[in-house]
Amino acid sequence: MTYIPKSKINKLNTPGGEFIIKSTNQGYVGDYIELSNGKFYVGSDPKQLNEELIIPPSTNRLGNNRDSRLYSNLKPQTTKFQTQVKSIYPSKSIPTEEDYNRSYYTRYFTRKVNEPRGYMEIDQDTFNAINQRKKTYDYNLYEVGSFIWNLKNGTINSNFKNLQILERQFPFVSIIFPKLDEFERIDSILTTLGGELYYEDGREYIGPYHIHEGVPMVGPEHTEEPHATLVYAENLQNPNQELQNYFNQNLYEIQLQQMKDKVRNITEAPAARSTPTLSPPQSSLPSSPSSGGGGGSYK
Secondary structure (H helix, E strand, O other): OOOOOOHHEEEEEEOOOOOEEOOOOOOOOOOEEEEEEOOEEOOOOOOOOOEEEEOOOOOOOOOHHHHHHHHHOOOOOHHHHHHEEEEOOOOOOOOOOOHHHOOOEEOOOOOOOEOOOOOEEEEEEHHHHOOOOOOOOOOOOOOEEEEEEEOOOHHHHHHHHHHHHHHOOOOOHHHOOOOOOOOOOOOOEEEEEEEEEOOEEEOOOEEEEEEEOEEEOOOOOOOOOOEEEEHHHHOOOOOHHHHHHHHHHHHHHHHHHHHHHHHHHHHHHHHHHHOOOOOOOOOOOOOOOOOOOOOOOOO
């Protein structure tokens, strides 16, 4: 590639919220290079420029259509606030050595109040700004949350349980934390007391185990001798699942047929009334009962 004089290069670092990767529109955290022509690139080696970074355009402008102008006239203060706040981009917090000494750390996330699955992970500063309703971000549009993420010696089961509890308040939040042993560090023998690991045939396993290439196996360490592979409880297949799927499908087909019959009776009723016939009175059959079910904002 073309030689770039050092005098035209700045090696910098961003904590997040400043740039997005041009090709993916994802937020970027880490080292970057600034060239004298005003362009930015991922990394710190000027001899090998990586992905280009760009400053994200504001996504908070209301536009210039008739509805936007009407809203701006009715809500001038809200409009001014929305055009001044920053956009929010994903930012993954990395655990420190102090976190590893504690064996856990806190992870933060946010979602738009009008998007049930619109989650993204954020850093603590962004979390605090929204939680404290600072004017840095649009705190009316976002809600935030946090939870404990375990870091040492067998974290899949504990992190899975923490996410299940969190989902009671934030449904679908697990989709942004798919790797349950992310950042895990193992420095002692792993042991399960039950309810966590199972043989592939469904028998429960209790005792020491180790992780080999991301898979739990019997024994405190990996050896050349054959030893069994284990399965985490949440990944254990239900032996009756095929039968359950059959019954669920059969029930669905029955309910679908009942609905079709009901619609057919409704559509055929007017035709029956238009051509009356002399016939003895018939008692009507009782019909089966039907069943049904039933963030922040600007003011």
